[in-house]
Amino acid sequence: MSLTDHSDGTAAQTDRDRDDPMVRVEGLKKHFPIYEGILQQRAGEVRAVDGVSFDIAEGETLGLVGESGSGKTTTGRSMLRLTEPTAGTVEIDGQDVVDLSDDELKKFRRNMQIVHQDPTSSLNPRHRVKSIIEAPLKIHDYGDADERLERIEELLEMVDLPREFLYRHPGQLSGGQKQRVGIARAVALNPKFVVLDEPTSALDVSVQARIVDILENIQDEYGITYLFITHDLSLLRNVADRIGVMYLGRLVEVGDVDSVFETPEHPYSRALLSAISTVSQADERAKPDRQNVEGEIPDPREKPSGCAFRSRCPYAFDACSGDEPGMYEMGEDQVARCYLHDDEYEEGPDW
Ligand SMILES: Nc1ncnc2c1ncn2[C@@H]1O[C@H](COP(=O)(O)OP(=O)(O)OP(=O)(O)O)[C@@H](O)[C@H]1O
Numbered sequence: 001m002s003l004t005d006h007s008d009g010t011a012a013q014t015d016r017d018r019d020d021p022m023v024r025v026e027g028l029k030k031h032f033p034i035y036e037g038i039l040q041q042r043a044g045e046v047r048a049v050d051g052v053s054f055d056i057a058e059g060e061t062l063g064l065v066g067e068s069g070s071g072k073t074t075t076g077r078s079m080l081r082l083t084e085p086t087a088g089t090v091e092i093d094g095q096d097v098v099d100l101s102d103d104e105l106k107k108f109r110r111n112m113q114i115v116h117q118d119p120t121s122s123l124n125p126r127h128r129v130k131s132i133i134e135a136p137l138k139i140h141d142y143g144d145a146d147e148r149l150e151r152i153e154e155l156l157e158m159v160d161l162p163r164e165f166l167y168r169h170p171g172q173l174s175g176g177q178k179q180r181v182g183i184a185r186a187v188a189l190n191p192k193f194v195v196l197d198e199p200t201s202a203l204d205v206s207v208q209a210r211i212v213d214i215l216e217n218i219q220d221e222y223g224i225t226y227l228f229i230t231h232d233l234s235l236l237r238n239v240a241d242r243i244g245v246m247y248l249g250r251l252v253e254v255g256d257v258d259s260v261f262e263t264p265e266h267p268y269s270r271a272l273l274s275a276i277s278t279v280s281q282a283d284e285r286a287k288p289d290r291q292n293v294e295g296e297i298p299d300p301r302e303k304p305s306g307c308a309f310r311s312r313c314p315y316a317f318d319a320c321s322g323d324e325p326g327m328y329e330m331g332e333d334q335v336a337r338c339y340l341h342d343d344e345y346e347e348g349p350d351w
């Protein structure tokens with residue numbers, strides 16, 4: 001029994017089908033109610049994700065980056081309906097996911113999976129590796145016991161774990177080994193789309209590169225589409241095809257990886273880039289001077305009006321406190337939400 005390969009073998013970056021993306025997100029919102037006082041009355045809401053739109057082509061990796069609290073995880077979880085979106089549409093392989101009934105959603109889950117940040121809490125400590133990886137195969141009626149075992153062995157090989165690990169418990173594995181099991185489980189049914197939510201952040205630096213390698217090999221083999229969430233922009237240099245930069249529940253810049261690294265067009269992207277220490281020499285030369293972004297990301301309940309970044313932005317001027325800027329097109333595949341790119345106000349930013 002084998003699972004078919006989604007890619008047609010010609011998934012070179014330039015051939016990616018932009019008009020018919022694998023993932024299409026439009027106006028996605030997730031607002032969490034806030035309850036206060038002893039009566040736990042509704043006192044407001046946190047707009048964790050507040051109108052996010054992007055596409056991901058088949059076999060492509062979109063990196064989603066931003067500080068803690070910017071809404072990355074909530075975006076990923078809302079897309080997979082692990083938390084119910086407040087508004088918006090999410091299409092995966094042409095299917096409107098938000099519209100699915102509970103039964104339909106259960107069936108569709110084989111197409112969309114997640115790898116969590118913390119491999120320890122995401123694996124049941126009482127189960128052996130074999131039954132952890134087997135769970136999704138069973139739920140989705142994959143073959144008989146022998147066929148499932150064959151598939152599990154294939155998956156272990158794919159994540160570079162020896163066969164003996166079948167009968168170990170998570171407690172007997174290192175962090176990196178646990179994360180490999182989590183990856184094997186996520187890709188067991190050859191999903192079309194996988195959210196990688198900080199898949200290496202809980203691991204030692206020495207192990208991180210190996211996990212990224214494994215994820216890339218799996219993507220090459222199966223043509224899986226990834227949303228790679230991280231707060232570490234430098235990690236995305238070699239992993240992502242495109243990058244989305246999030247700030248307080250909104251995308252502020254989206255572009256192909258080279259453009260975002262070489263010519264970041266939003267002051268927030270520039271600030272994130274200027275803080276990176278491990279970049280190539282060419283990137284080091286292109287890297288923005290250290291940006292003075294002051295203070296912490298604001299409490300999302302007290303989001304500044306206009307451009308939400310203006311309270312920390314070294315370039316903020318009058319217009320930024322008016323309406324929120326729209327997305328300005330900067331190049332073939334780069335947009336930035338910043339008035340510095342509006343001809344009405346400026347000649348262009350003087351970085
Ligand atoms: N279940 C929840 N109830 C209320 N607020 C929540 C809930 N989950 C997340 N939030 C809030 O939504 C905002 C976005 O959180 P989210 O976890 O998506 O951010 P993140 O970018 O993934 O951050 P990190 O880098 O720390 O993982 C934060 O202000 C967070 O406190």
Ligand SMILES: [Mg+2]
Pocket residue numbers: 072073074
């Ligand atoms: Mg998160």
